[in-house]
Amino acid sequence: xxRHLAWLGxxxxxxxxxxxxxxxxxxxxxxxxxxxxxxxxxxxxxxxFWTEGRxxxxxxxxxxxxxxxxxxxxxxxxxxxxxxxxxxRSATVGMPLEESAVAPFTDGRWLxxxxxxxxxxxxxxxxxxxxxxxxxxxxxxxxxxxxGALGDVVREVGAADPxxxxxxxxxxxxxLLATTWGDTLSALVTDEGTALASEPWDDDPAWSDVPDRxxxxxxxxxxxxxxxx
Ligand code: GLN
Numbered sequence: 001x002x003r004h005l006a007w008l009g010x011x012x013x014x015x016x017x018x019x020x021x022x023x024x025x026x027x028x029x030x031x032x033x034x035x036x037x038x039x040x041x042x043x044x045x046x047x048x049f050w051t052e053g054r055x056x057x058x059x060x061x062x063x064x065x066x067x068x069x070x071x072x073x074x075x076x077x078x079x080x081x082x083x084x085x086x087x088x089r090s091a092t093v094g095m096p097l098e099e100s101a102v103a104p105f106t107d108g109r110w111l112x113x114x115x116x117x118x119x120x121x122x123x124x125x126x127x128x129x130x131x132x133x134x135x136x137x138x139x140x141x142x143x144x145x146x147x148g149a150l151g152d153v154v155r156e157v158g159a160a161d162p163x164x165x166x167x168x169x170x171x172x173x174x175x176l177l178a179t180t181w182g183d184t185l186s187a188l189v190t191d192e193g194t195a196l197a198s199e200p201w202d203d204d205p206a207w208s209d210v211p212d213r214x215x216x217x218x219x220x221x222x223x224x225x226x227x228x229x
Contacts, residue, residue: 003028003041004087004103004113004169005201006176008218009193014047015076018066018086021201029066029088034184034199037165041088044102045069048111049081050173056108057085057173063099082193083173085111092117092134101131105139110147110172112139115183115198116165118157142170147177151215151228154179169196176218178210179228185210187223194218 003025007017018025023033029041046061062069066088087103095101103113107128114135129140142153147170154166158181165182178185178196186207188195196216200207210216213228 002089002115003198005197007084011080011082014079023201038090041090043091044089046102047086048104049084061102087113095133101133107143112170115167118164119161122160178216180214
């Protein structure tokens with residue numbers, strides 16, 4: 001089970017999101033606090049973000065554990081963005097171990113991370129998946145349906161595979177969309193912006209837990225949560 005996070009708000013360094021907090025994604029890669037499935041997230045990591053003057057997200061992924069990438073630690077403080085998606089991976093049994101299987105996935109416009117698992121046999125055939133990993137097939141399905149259909153896709157796939165876990169996190173540079181379906185997600189709304197994360201990266205009491213089977217939308221105007229029934 002992976003851990004992921006996203007930020008929408010005032011531009012800040014990737015380091016302040018991914019490396020610096022006391023329970024950052026870096027720490028979560030070996031000591032997650034709320035992870036229900038798996039114990040370490042050592043099968044790769046990725047980050048994508050939007051910057052001024054560039055259309056579409058920039059992305060860096062690696063098949064190594066986040067703690068095994070010291071060069072990133074020197075670059076992350078100067079990567080500054082107002083919209084970021086990052087993830088650390090614990091590969092599901094039987095899934096490929098390769099950089100292209102690591103979130104976030106992209107269609108050039110959206111970034112998408114999947115925390116969970118799904119039986120690939122229930123997914124309709126999709127074009128342009130980045131990998132054969134279940135998460136990449138799911139991402140390609142969401143991209144083909146349009147991110148606005150995120151809730152519908154999760155409902156349909158969840159019905160086709162009742163054992164599926166489908167916590168998705170997507171961004172297009174101007175908004176975040178997320179689902180909870182089988183795993184944890186927390187939200188932090190501040191004057192500077194909004195964070196969504198599989199688990200809080202610190203003990204700030206302002207973090208709130210998103211109920212299971214929810215659809216979350218974050219825009220510059222705030223956060224809305226609707227039940228996915
Ligand atoms: N099923 C996905 C993979 O194998 C995601 C795993 C997870 O959430 N731990 O990468």
